[in-house]
Amino acid sequence: MGLKVRAGFAHGQNTQIEVDDFDLEGPREGEVLIELKAAGLCHTDMSFFDGSRDWSDYPIILGHEGAGIVRDVGRGVSSVRPGDHVIPVAIPxxxxCRPCRSSKSNLCDQYFIPTPRRPFSRAGRPVRAFCELGTFSNMIVVREMQVTKIRNDVPLDVICCIGCAGATGVGSALYTAKVEAGSSVVVFGLGGIGLNVVEGARIAGASTIIGIDTNPGKEAAARAVGVTHFINPVTLKGDIVGHIRELTDGGADYSFECVGHRDLVRQAVECTRIGWGTIVSIGILPGSQEMVLRPRSLQEGRHLTGSYLGNVKTRTQLPELVELYADGKLALDDLISHRIGLEDIAKGFSMLHDGVARRVVIEF
Ligand SMILES: [Zn+2]
Ligand SMILES: [Zn+2]
Structure with a gap:
């Protein structure tokens, strides 16, 4: 069975994302055909056409955040069936495998093993899909191990943001840092990820949540999801680390770096409390940058850790976050600032790039 689909793809670095028709082969053994209802735009997709990533396998169909409905399954698929609402996930x-059987990690070994399978093609030539997903296509074929079944009563055009931004942000607070009630939290960068960290910190019961962003336009949205103090480093007089230490009675319990900049990682470390401060590095530093820390900053009893998709096990734990949304504890709706059609995808990315948008969602 072959299908005609329409998808957003990149054809090289320093170009615009484009939309075109592709062919999609039906599901083989162990695979699932999903009709996407909505997909979220993420900065990581942008790295395939904005010149920031070393990549040569073009064209590539982008998109790794989405939600949809199962339309067909291949032989041997047992966990989902046609009609099920699902979230396709980047990490299988x-x-x-050992990580899957351990409670310590969500990084399944299969994530690092390249699969030769290419369900998409154009003019008879197989086409790669980012994370083996390609959620900027109205239909995708993915391995069952990359499909998370969710309850059927949550809106797909909202829950689509949970697969990357939601899991990374909320998961970093709840599962990576394990933020405690009454604690103080600092979030550097209030984009789609940072706002979800704020959500996670608020759900965990943090009493002080300090949000930091150079864009004053981010303040209102940040306060709406739980930020108690907003700091704009551009207009702040004096040293930001000292200011945070003052606000938190000697240093924050937790800090999260969601931008990916060496200087901010250093600030994120220094603003936490001596003895037990925990720092989660989420933002990806550009390839040319290395972390530079004051030699004693970790000896002083701080914990510096990374987080990949918020330590959320994609098929067994992601539904817990969906439950938080269904219970009204997670305000994903407020994170979505713009809704567009697939044909406007380039415009959507430019809004994301300019910081005009929090999360942009494609509705199919
Ligand atoms: Zn992403
Ligand atoms: Zn595994």
Missing amino acids: ECGE
Whole structure:
């Protein structure tokens, strides 16, 4: 069975994302055909055409955040069936490898093993899909181990943001840092990820949540989801680390760096409390940058850690975050600032790039 689909793709660095028709082969053994209802735009997709990533396998169909409905399954698929609402996920959960059997990590071994399978093609030539997903296509074929079944009563055009931004942000607060009630939290960068960290910190019961962003336009949205103090480093008089230490009675319990900049990682470390401060590095530093820390900053009892998709096990734990949304505890709706059609995808990315948008969602 072959299908005609329409998808957003990149054809090289320093170009615009484009939309075109592709062919999609039906699901083989262990695979699932999903009709996407909505997809979220993420900065990581942008790295395939804004010149910031070393990549040569073009064209590539982009998109790794989305939600949809199962339309067909291949032989041997047992966890989902046609009609199920699902979230396709970037990190598989095979359930069998060491990380999958351990509670310590969500990084399934299968994530690092390249698969030769290319369900998309154009003019008879196989086409790569980012994370083996390609959610900027109205239909995708993915491995069952990359499909998370969710309840059927949550709106797909909202929950689509949970697969990357939601999991990364909320998961970093709840599962990576394990923020405690009454604690103080600092979030550097209030984009789609940072706002979800704020959500996670608020759900965990943090009493002080300090949001930092150079864009004053981010303040209102940040306060709406739980930020108690907003700091704009551009207009702040004096040293930001000292200011945060003062606000938190000697240093924050937790800090999250969501931008990916060496200087901010250093500030994120220094603003936490001596003895037990925990720092989560989420933003990806450009390839040319290395972290530079004051030699004693970790000896002083701080914990510096990274987080990949918020330590959320994609098939077994992501539904817990969906439950938080369904219970009204997670305000994903407020994070979505713009809704567009697939044909306007380039415009959507420019809004994301300019900081005009929080999260942009494509509705199919
Ligand atoms: Zn992403
Ligand atoms: Zn696994």
